[in-house]
Amino acid sequence: MKIRTFVRHIREGVKSVFRNGWMTVASISAMSVSLLILGLFMMLAINVNQFAQHLESQVEIRVFLKVNTAEEDVSRMEFDLESMPAVKNVTFVSKQQALSYLRTVFKDDQSFLDGLEGENNPLNESFTVEVKEPRDVSTVAKAIENWDQQEPKPIIERLRWGQGTVEELFRWTEIIRNVGLVFVGLLGLTSMFLIANTIKLTIIARRREISIMKLVGATNSFIRWPFFIEGIFLGVIGSMIPASALIYGYYRLTQSEQFQHFLGFVQLVDWQTIAYPLGGLLLVIGLVIGAWGSIFSVRKFLKV
Amino acid sequence: MIEMHDVWKTYPDGTHALRGVNIKVHKNEFVYVVGPSGAGKSTFMKLMYREEMPTKGQIFLDNFNLGRLKQRKIPYVRRNIGVIFQDYRLLQKLTVFENVAFAMEVIEAPKKLIKKRAMEVLELVNLQDKLSNYPTQLSGGEQQRVSIARAIVNNPSVIIADEPTGNLDPETSWGIMRILEEINFRGATIVMATHNKEIVNTLRKRVIAIEKGIIVRDELRGEYGYED
Ligand SMILES: Nc1ncnc2c1ncn2[C@@H]1O[C@H](COP(=O)(O)OP(=O)(O)O)[C@@H](O)[C@H]1O
Ligand SMILES: [Mg+2]
Numbered sequence: 001m002k003i004r005t006f007v008r009h010i011r012e013g014v015k016s017v018f019r020n021g022w023m024t025v026a027s028i029s030a031m032s033v034s035l036l037i038l039g040l041f042m043m044l045a046i047n048v049n050q051f052a053q054h055l056e057s058q059v060e061i062r063v064f065l066k067v068n069t070a071e072e073d074v075s076r077m078e079f080d081l082e083s084m085p086a087v088k089n090v091t092f093v094s095k096q097q098a099l100s101y102l103r104t105v106f107k108d109d110q111s112f113l114d115g116l117e118g119e120n121n122p123l124n125e126s127f128t129v130e131v132k133e134p135r136d137v138s139t140v141a142k143a144i145e146n147w148d149q150q151e152p153k154p155i156i157e158r159l160r161w162g163q164g165t166v167e168e169l170f171r172w173t174e175i176i177r178n179v180g181l182v183f184v185g186l187l188g189l190t191s192m193f194l195i196a197n198t199i200k201l202t203i204i205a206r207r208r209e210i211s212i213m214k215l216v217g218a219t220n221s222f223i224r225w226p227f228f229i230e231g232i233f234l235g236v237i238g239s240m241i242p243a244s245a246l247i248y249g250y251y252r253l254t255q256s257e258q259f260q261h262f263l264g265f266v267q268l269v270d271w272q273t274i275a276y277p278l279g280g281l282l283l284v285i286g287l288v289i290g291a292w293g294s295i296f297s298v299r300k301f302l303k304v
Numbered sequence: 305m306i307e308m309h310d311v312w313k314t315y316p317d318g319t320h321a322l323r324g325v326n327i328k329v330h331k332n333e334f335v336y337v338v339g340p341s342g343a344g345k346s347t348f349m350k351l352m353y354r355e356e357m358p359t360k361g362q363i364f365l366d367n368f369n370l371g372r373l374k375q376r377k378i379p380y381v382r383r384n385i386g387v388i389f390q391d392y393r394l395l396q397k398l399t400v401f402e403n404v405a406f407a408m409e410v411i412e413a414p415k416k417l418i419k420k421r422a423m424e425v426l427e428l429v430n431l432q433d434k435l436s437n438y439p440t441q442l443s444g445g446e447q448q449r450v451s452i453a454r455a456i457v458n459n460p461s462v463i464i465a466d467e468p469t470g471n472l473d474p475e476t477s478w479g480i481m482r483i484l485e486e487i488n489f490r491g492a493t494i495v496m497a498t499h500n501k502e503i504v505n506t507l508r509k510r511v512i513a514i515e516k517g518i519i520v521r522d523e524l525r526g527e528y529g530y531e532d
Pocket of ligand 2: 345347390466
């Protein structure tokens with residue numbers, strides 16, 4: 001193909017977008033509406049996922065030490081914990097810190113805590129262990145318990161990591177993620193079908209034109225190129241409209257104090273974090289459907 | 305140049321449009337195809353540029369066996385044929401100029417040449433004032449002239465004209481005939497279906513008469529032979 005022919009194809013493709021008035025409007029509307037719904041669901045899914053992640057990251061192991069554990073045993077334990085590969089962070093909580101914490105919790109009536117200072121403090125010293133993969137929490141907790149028991153003089157009194165509740169939490173976040181994935185997948189397929197079908201209709205309306213072009217001596221690729229370019233344009237326009245609408249709407253939502261108040265402690269994902277993947281994904285879907293839809297639908301009418 | 309061997313054409317609905325046609329058209333010949341409407345003239349010509357395929361029999365164009373032609377080669381064979389369609393077949397979304405230019409874009413002609421040559425043929429058919437009109441804004445006769453301009457713009461070696469003067473006034477018709485004779489004089493083969501008795505009887509050429517799908521007459525300097 002000569003360069004001037006390629007330029008011609010691009011020119012014709014773009015012109016076609018404008019020439020085909022209502023058909024262009026129909027294709028772009030179909031694409032915008034489907035991608036809007038898809039994008040909306042994706043935003044919801046991303047937020048639900050972040051919330052699930054947030055819940056999971058709250059999971060930690062508390063290692064309570066026996067009263068009067070020797071200081072060097074405490075440091076050895078801290079060193080051992082920190083050198084575990086699955087462990088992200090270890091924080092030591094002294095008796096004094098534990099007491100201060102209780103004071104903040106019972107700030108209105110803390111008289112019962114008086115007299116527990118210094119020597120009289122009955123609280124355990126403890127470690128707060130954060131793991132790298134929240135899912136490993138049970139395994140890690142059991143491992144810690146095990147190797148302490150193999151020591152000649154175990155120093156752990158008990159471990160707490162929300163036994164049972166944690167497994168339940170993971171089961172639910174897993175279900176929510178999978179349902180979200182399936183929904184996004186189904187919506188994606190439905191919109192692809194809907195959009196491709198609309199493009200097909202617009203091309204059926206042009207079958208007469210295609211047959212004339214062939215009778216005048218045009219090759220298949222000569223006919224296909226402008227349709228391809230046109231499809232790409234429809235894809236860009238039809239995906240950028242819903243993407244901008246969604247991102248702008250989401251931006252306004254994240255800025256709204258009322259909405260944040262309504263959500264309570266649930267934190268929305270930043271709009272910037274959502275903008276690029278969402279815009280990018282919708283654009284790619286739009287391009288693929290536009291290009292594929294046009295190429296695929298023209299094919300049938302080329303056999304003249 | 306064009307040969308048909310025992311060609312039959314039955315449309316999917318069962319209409320027998322051609323029944324055992326044998327014909328040989330030589331290079332540089334000018335042939336009129338006459339006959340009542342519904343006789344099979346258009347079908348006869350559609351087979352030549354492969355808009356329709358024969359139900360039976362073989363067709364050769366320029367030594368290409370049209371029935372055996374690979375899909376990919378068809379466009380290149382068609383580029384040597386200029387077709388003037390009975391129903392014009394203009395691209396509705398393109399202007400008069402663009403419709404003619406399209407035939408040249410297909411063969412990847414340079415832009416400047418397209419402009420020059422398209423203008424030339426549009427002046428020849430006297431449409432220089434309608435360049436940017438769309439087909440829907442033209443009369444039947446004007447659309448027919450666009451179809452003629454498009455058919456001749458690439459100087460094809462064969463012109464297939466299906467009633468090219470069907471919608472033209474006598475004066476314009478004679479103008480078109482002058483153009484076709486000129487092209488024929490420069491070496492092109494011309495096959496033209498027509499109902500124009502005056503033209504056939506004045507510009508004497510070979511006449512093929514088709515009736516009910518059968519060639520009933522084939523004379524070298526024939527007459528129209530029907531009372532219209
Ligand atoms: N696409 C078609 N499908 C079915 N029948 C057709 C088709 N085209 C033409 N015919 C029929 O074939 C016969 C010959 O038609 P045609 O070749 O157009 O004749 P002419 O051009 O001499 O008027 C007619 O009976 C016509 O109705
Ligand atoms: Mg006819």
